[in-house]
Amino acid sequence: DVQLLQSGGGLVQPGGSLRLSCKASGFTFSVHAMSWVRQAPGKGLEWVASIYDGNNDTYYSDSVRGRFAISRDDSQNTLSLQMKDLRAHDTAHYFCVQGYYHLPVWGQGVLVTVSP
Amino acid sequence: EVVLSQTPLFLPVVLGQPASISCRSTQGLVDVSGNIHLNWFHQRPGQSPRRLLSKVSERDSGAPDRFSGSGSGTEFTLTISRVEADDVGVYYCMQGTHWPRTFGQGTRVEIK
DSSP, rough: OOOOEEEEEEETTOOOEEEEEEEEEOOOOOGOOEEEEEOOTTSEEEEEEEEOSSSSOEEEEETTTTTEEEEEEETTTTEEEEEEEOOOOEEEEEEEEEOOOOOOOOOOOOOEEEEO | OEEEEOOEEEEEEEEEEEEEEEESSSOOOOOOTBBBBBEEEEEESSOOOOEEEEEETETTTTOTTTTEEEEETTTEEEESSSSSSSGOEEEEEEEEHHHHOOOOEEEEEEEO
């Protein structure tokens, strides 16, 4: 069964850092690009970042470029999102997602709250 | 940035009746290979989004056949042939052709 199991959400102060993780199972992780998508409370979906398989090229939304870093460990079937200099508007549920064209599989989401 | 505009944003529907949602793009979504990476997702309250359709009209294996997609150029449509109670929630279109990836604002579907 294809599954993305996320961890790492929580409460962080403005300016702080947090690392999200996503453990993949049920598919060959190393041959799939992966993405992060977020959803602020009561709002719509916003693409955050993607990482290719193979060459590990990365893409970021303007709102997070320079503050967030997407990475992958194919030996551990794990996707990560390192977030720094967090701001109130980064408060959202963050979803780990398979792919970058069609996003067929989504993790359960974790809540990141940025507040004093 | 490609902007996707969905209409309507709120859609009250009658059980058993058809319903449709429009998604308009500010740019064409055909890639260099001729593929159109326009996807539709459904999100129920408190759940992760689930993909219904990819590449305009390719239905996911778990998506009921009452869902269909159509369109070309910059105009795309999701159609539910006969609405069921399980169809409530928010529907999003999303383009996977251009960077940054973008989503429509979402259309909330509720039963009248």
